[in-house]
């Protein structure tokens with residue numbers, strides 16, 4: 529079932545136009561939803577095909593990806609193993625609480641390093657532990673990034689395009705939060721393949737623009753290969769903005785918290801401080817700087833992440 533495409537007329541009016549549509553991928557259905565659900569559908573398909581019975585992945589304590597990987601693994605009858613990291617012992621709230629309720633086998637790494645703190649070697653040693661006990665582990669990389677994520681969001685672009693045709697409203701832009709890059713890679717590849725003329729703008733949650741654009745181009749090209757379509761996406765065709773990161777991943781900014789309140793007060797819509805709040809802050813800034821015209825149409829992709837909101841109560845106090 530397609531996720532809803534809703535209009536946000538009050539938010540749009542407060543910002544002085546453009547028309548804003550919200551693609552509700554926070555409603556993807558599983559365990560509080562989010563973009564990772566679409567991606568995991570393909571990753572777990574691959575895992576099952578390879579005979580896996582254990583799913584191992586990595587993330588921060590408040591990782592949406594980790595929560596959804598654990599939930600998806602449970603739905604598929606597989607054992608979830610989460611390598612989670614952060615600078616201090618995690619609080620039992622938000623995603624980390626949900627990870628526990630899912631009965632995940634959690635391995636904690638206390639580190640000041642940004643993710644993926646668990647380098648390939650750490651995940652490999654966890655996998656080896658299960659292999660020696662006769663099980664078949666499957667490792668999912670940080671954020672699920674790779675061509676399966678690209679395929680998932682290429683499909684989402686097809687779905688969105690259909691919905692835009694149905695409402696008779698072509699869009700000029702898609703704004704989204706971009707982290708490990710798979711989501712934007714699939715959307716941008718789809719937008720180019722369909723010749724929609726839509727610009728896909730990724731608001732980075734941590735990486736510098738050039739690094740992320742290169743990575744997205746690489747994932748998009750791997751995706752095109754996997755799909756067997758002859759389209760190439762060059763790094764300079766990928767639009768990424770890194771000026772809304774602030775002090776780093778998961779550290780809220782003023783404009784981020786303001787955007788979260790604005791979405792709630794205008795549309796009854798919840799965002800989170802790590803991803804979608806910063807993405808909306810980026811969109812608002814583009815509108816206020818006149819980079820998007822009042823007669824244009826923007827799709828804001830709600831990528832989920834709302835359980836993390838509860839881990840940030842102090843930021844709103």
Ligand SMILES: *Cc1c(COP(=O)(O)O)cnc(C)c1O
Pocket residue numbers: 562563564592593671673677705706707708709710711712803804831832833834
């Ligand atoms: C993972 C995530 C993103 C970023 O998606 P990528 O495919 O890693 O770029 C954005 N928003 C939320 C809520 C996420 O959990």
